[in-house]
Amino acid sequence: MTAPIAVIVGTLGAQGSSVLSALLENQPHYKIRALTSNATSPDAIRLANSNPKVEVLQTDLSSPNSLLEAFTGASIIFANTVFRPDVFLSQGAAAAEELEASHGLNIVHAASKVASTLQHFIWSTLPDAEGITAGKYKIPHFQSKIPAERYLLDPANGLVDKTTFLRVGMYGSNLVRDPYKPSFVEEQVKYIMTLPCSPSARIPFVGSETPNIGLIVDAIIRQPGKTMGKYVLGVSEHLTAGGWAAALSAASNVDVAFLETSLEDYERRWGPIGTEIGLMFKLIEELGQGSFTAGVHASLIVTPEDLGVQGLLHSSEDRLREFRWEEILG
Ligand SMILES: NC(=O)c1ccc[n+]([C@@H]2O[C@H](COP(=O)([O-])OP(=O)(O)OC[C@H]3O[C@@H](n4cnc5c(N)ncnc54)[C@H](OP(=O)(O)O)[C@@H]3O)[C@@H](O)[C@H]2O)c1
Numbered sequence: 195m196t197a198p199i200a201v202i203v204g205t206l207g208a209q210g211s212s213v214l215s216a217l218l219e220n221q222p223h224y225k226i227r228a229l230t231s232n233a234t235s236p237d238a239i240r241l242a243n244s245n246p247k248v249e250v251l252q253t254d255l256s257s258p259n260s261l262l263e264a265f266t267g268a269s270i271i272f273a274n275t276v277f278r279p280d281v282f283l284s285q286g287a288a289a290a291e292e293l294e295a296s297h298g299l300n301i302v303h304a305a306s307k308v309a310s311t312l313q314h315f316i317w318s319t320l321p322d323a324e325g326i327t328a329g330k331y332k333i334p335h336f337q338s339k340i341p342a343e344r345y346l347l348d349p350a351n352g353l354v355d356k357t358t359f360l361r362v363g364m365y366g367s368n369l370v371r372d373p374y375k376p377s378f379v380e381e382q383v384k385y386i387m388t389l390p391c392s393p394s395a396r397i398p399f400v401g402s403e404t405p406n407i408g409l410i411v412d413a414i415i416r417q418p419g420k421t422m423g424k425y426v427l428g429v430s431e432h433l434t435a436g437g438w439a440a441a442l443s444a445a446s447n448v449d450v451a452f453l454e455t456s457l458e459d460y461e462r463r464w465g466p467i468g469t470e471i472g473l474m475f476k477l478i479e480e481l482g483q484g485s486f487t488a489g490v491h492a493s494l495i496v497t498p499e500d501l502g503v504q505g506l507l508h509s510s511e512d513r514l515r516e517f518r519w520e521e522i523l524g
């Protein structure tokens with residue numbers, strides 16, 4: 195008997211690499227087809243030589259034929275798309291949204307063509323902020339994931355009953371880079387982290403993105419009866435912004451405090467990336483604790499607790515302990 199094939203789209207990214215590790219560890223009967231845009235990059239070569247169960251396949255997400263080849267024979271597909279920072283910086287948010295949306299659509303179109311072997315499709319996504327708020331919050335890196343979701347939800351496309359939507363919460367590690375990274379404020383003699391949200395807003399975190407995303411996806415694959423056609427909340431904890439700063443203080447032994455700022459000031463400070471990130475925090479504040487399940491019927495929501503993996507997940511603070519903060523904060 196030939197081994198079933200699990201395809202991972204974006205294997206070298208934070209999400210894909212977490213899924214890869216979890217499947218290799220917990221589901222050794224799968225052969226993994228690991229997709230990357232560049233099979234000759236050092237990371238791709240390292241991966242190709244790491245394990246005979248892993249086949250690295252160079253795939254062009256802009257090419258339907260390339261994706262069809264990549265998906266042929268697949269039993270499982272985990273797909274995550276990227277709101278490309280290089281495109282965002284050079285061409286703007288609309289271009290990055292359009293590119294990511296087109297990749298997502300190419301992926302789901304190709305998945306629908308391999309329906310005869312495909313058993314389970316897992317789509318990493320974010321809430322349809324624009325839809326939930328009747329147009330008030332249009333966040334390009336959220337909306338870029340929605341055209342594929344709509345295609346998957348349409349029963350005519352034959353995938354809805356074998357799809358799990360995974361709404362991935364904030365990575366605990368985001369504090370390592372701008373615009374999240376705390377800065378030293380002379381007058382206060384401490385590091386300050388600013389976000390345009392109230393100190394009491396409950397922010398959904400996946401926690402430590404590696405290993406958590408892989409652990410949750412592994413649980414999704416093991417429990418198809420509970421997860422197909424459902425929305426899995428990729429959230430291990432809710433923290434306030436102050437709680438996130440406190441987690442960094444505990445992990446780094448540096449005193450970090452949170453200071454609320456206005457969206458206008460945040461945008462003035464950070465430009466377009468400030469708008470992108472700032473609007474997300476305004477949305478989270480406005481929708482409250484259920485922000486990442488907003489718009490989804492309660493009967494369709496599945497939590498890590500429901501899947502029995504909550505106890506295995508690692509916190510944002512755990513993730514923050516993995517960095518060398520004296521170097522990052524300077
Ligand atoms: N940060 C968060 O808190 C958070 C939370 C939830 C969801 N998300 C979503 O997660 C997605 C990102 O996924 P991730 O964290 O797994 O990605 P990541 O670690 O940033 O990986 C980026 C991948 O994108 C590909 N890529 C191709 N060209 C690139 C370029 N010029 N610059 C950067 N990357 C390039 C690479 O894959 P190849 O091997 O194919 O080249 C690379 O492995 C985003 O769309 C974001 O909206 C993020």
Ligand SMILES: *[C@@H]1O[C@H](CO)[C@@H](O)[C@H](O)[C@H]1NC(C)=O
Nearest residue numbers: 231232233234235236237238
């Ligand atoms: C792929 O990676 C190799 C090795 O790093 C690099 O030389 C090449 O330019 C990359 N190709 C693309 C299309 O980015």
